Amino acid sequence: MRWTIKPKPVQDQIDTLANELKVDGLVAQLLLQRGISNYAEAKKFFRPVLTDLHDPFLMRDMDIAVSRIMKAIENHENILVYGDYDVDGTTAVALVSSYLVRYYPNVATYIPDRYDEGYGISIKGIDFADDNGFSLIIALDCGVKAIDQVAYAKEKHIDFIICDHHRPGNRIPDAVAVLDPKRDDCMYPYDELCGCGIGFKLIQALAQENGETIDDLIPYLDLVATAIGADIVPITGENRVLAYHGLKVINSNPRIGFKAIIDQVKKTELTITDVVFIIAPRINAAGRMKHGQHAVDLLIESNLERATTFAGEIEKFNYDRRELDQEITQEALSQIEANNEEKGFTSVVYKDTWHKGVIGIVASRLTETYYRPTLVFTKSGDKLAASARSVKGFDVYNALQGCADCIEQFGGHKYAAGLTLLEEQYENFKEQFEKVVSETIDPNLLTPEISVDAKIDLKEITPKLMRILKQFAPYGPGNMTPIFMAENLNDMGYAKGVGENEKHLKLSVTQNESRPIGCIGFNLGDKLSMVKNGKAFNAVFSLDENEWQGQVSIQLKLRDLREA
Structure with a gap:
């Protein structure tokens, strides 16, 4: 390693901050390294308050989104809350749907099937909405690249409100509203929210319209804190405020679904690390092994007996996920060694029978072992699907852009992405990905820091x-x-x-x-x-x-x- x-901050700065806060030099140094240089900033850091959250209407299209939801309620329209099958998506769906049903009954939830529909907004999901009389879909943690799907929905007179935190493409979908702080034309002061965080800003805006205060939204923060931890977004700014207060809810008055999970693992005071390694994998396991709707059902359940049954089922999914994860990781490691590929700049492995639900975890394990950008492929219908993971300091999303001519579809973040391609393109892609990474990566990044x-x-x-x-x-x-x-x-x-x-x-x-x-x-x-x-x-x-x-x-x- x-x-x-x-770099150590200037000694004068350390001494000044230490005197101002009445702490020793080491603590002052640690704070300065985190960008905290005075009493006011230290107070915000150590005592995050919900009133520090930004006005949700600073987000582009928020006013339009709120007006469209209010109109749907006025006109008794059916609203479908749609989200991705991972922790961020399922918590976001649970959050927005459970807020809306408090005062409006015509709300249902939809999580796409990881295997049948794949990531993001699916044609099947839109057809479901059409067949069941939904005229408004609120999409969470997905949709910012769903140009064709939103156009298809429009033909069927279904409106979309998109709440996403992924990088948009060159075009924004023609939805009623697209809430995404990563839009170039969005001036919202903080752009590191997770999908559930964007969902929270939406209900914050609705709450303001309904005459509610931020205190009325505290019970939803356990969901937001879990998504922040699981999605590995920076715990700075608004995310720090939301995670800090969300952890308090988890430890003092969690929703029934969380209580059922915590009771099973017999853990008392949970840190954000516990949320990441105890609660999040169990929520994720539903979408990986069976269906993400199981996670939403658990998170919105208000009866402890039923929640305990759901949590028991999810515990079984999680056990099965661990078994598969270990088995596939061993096979992938053997494949790399058998092909004598340990010395390259990348790890790219494929087997058609690998379970699509765990290839992301396997990619993370391989990255830990060989410490280089990694893709794990499996068969998905008539195409290959992969999960990509990267090493600290290297943008795998940009590397995939450099291989775009081999790829059917891709999306994600700097350190984690997903993609699909045609089977005949696999060897081309593998070669091209190795070339792009070898030409752009600083070799130092291949040693853990x-x-x-x-x-x-x-x-x-x-x-x-x-x-x-x-x-x-x-x-x-x-x-x-x-x-x-x-x-x-x-x-x-x-x-x-x-x-x-x-x-x-x-x-x-x-x-x-x-x-x-x-x-x-x-x-x-x-x-x-x-x-x-x-x-x-x-x-x-x-x-x-x-x-x-x-x-x-x-x-x-x-x-x-x-x-x-």
């Missing part, structure tokens, strides 16, 4: 520092967990491998005869020899709390070790 130490916030001494690690760092949460892109580096550490003589095959490292360290501090290094068991026999070593780590027999102590969560 590459250890990169972030650990970005270190500050070099510290162990004596600086105190309960007070830990209390303050806990207030830096929720962590995520744009506000990552602080990573520290300490030099010339020594093991106390108790270092050992723990866990299955001793793949984790457990030890206790000192520095210049400081008091010992416990450490855990997940997947660092192979570094045991580096710390044995009193050898000095350097470490990068985050700070964590370890609870054992009712006692809570600070421990170092090791990320990497090197000889001193």
Whole structure:
């Protein structure tokens, strides 16, 4: 791994902020590195308030969207709330539909089938709307590129309101309203909202029209926080406010569907990391293994007994997903090794029987293993479908644009995308993708980087520092967990491998005869020899709390070790 130490702010700035906030220099440094340079900014960071959210009507087309929904309600039209089958899409559908049905009954939900219809707005979904008398579709977390589908709906006298956060193409669909802060002509002050976040801005605007306050919308924030965590959007600006208050809802008064999941996993206080690794995979599993509508049904359920039944079904989907994920990952790794492809700039693998619902997860696993832009293909009808994942610093979406002549359809983000192509184009694409990446990627990006916030001494690690760092949460892109580096550490003589095959490292360290501090290094068991026999070593780590027999102590969560 590459250890990169972030530039230290000017000492005068550190001292000024430390004095203003009455904190020590290390905390001031961490805040300055996050763009926080004065008391007012620190207050917004540590105490996010819902009144800091922007006026939803600053978003282009919001006034038109609200007017069209009000007109639909006035005219007793049927409204279909349509969304993608992943966490962001299903939470967004649950959010908007459950808000609308509070005061208007003619609302239904629709999630496309991942296998039959694929990603985004489908002709089948529009036909469903037409056959069942829906004249307005609110599309969430999809639709900004659905030019043909929206035109088809228009022929059938069905209006679309699109709420999306993906990059638009050269043309915007001819919908009644297109809410997307990434539109070039949208001046909304924050463009990093997830799909569910755009859905929240829509209900915020409707609430304002209905004479409600932001406090009336707090019960919906558990959905928004879950989508923010799962969709890996930056936890800055509005996302930080929404995630901060959404986590409070999850931990104090979650909706019945979340309560059913949390009860099953028997977890108490959830962090954003817990939401990402406990709640999100279960919601996702429904769309991966069966149908995303199961997730929506769970999230809008108000009866605990029924929700518990739904959660049990989803738990089974999640178990099946894990089994498949492990099996396909092994097959994909074997394919790369058998073809002797470990040395290229990309990993591209294909098998026609791989389950479409888990290829994204497999792509992530392969990226972790070989650390390079990765695509995993499977058969989908008469075409091939793939999930793409990238490494930090490399835009895989742009790389796919460079291969557009081989691709039927693609969309996504900088680090994750999806695409379809004709089977006869697979080898061409594979070659072209390798060429584009090899010509555009900085080779340094093919080695994982650990970005270190500050070099510290162990004596600086105190309960007070830990209390303050806990207030830096929720962590995520744009506000990552602080990573520290300490030099010339020594093991106390108790270092050992723990866990299955001793793949984790457990030890206790000192520095210049400081008091010992416990450490855990997940997947660092192979570094045991580096710390044995009193050898000095350097470490990068985050700070964590370890609870054992009712006692809570600070421990170092090791990320990497090197000889001193």
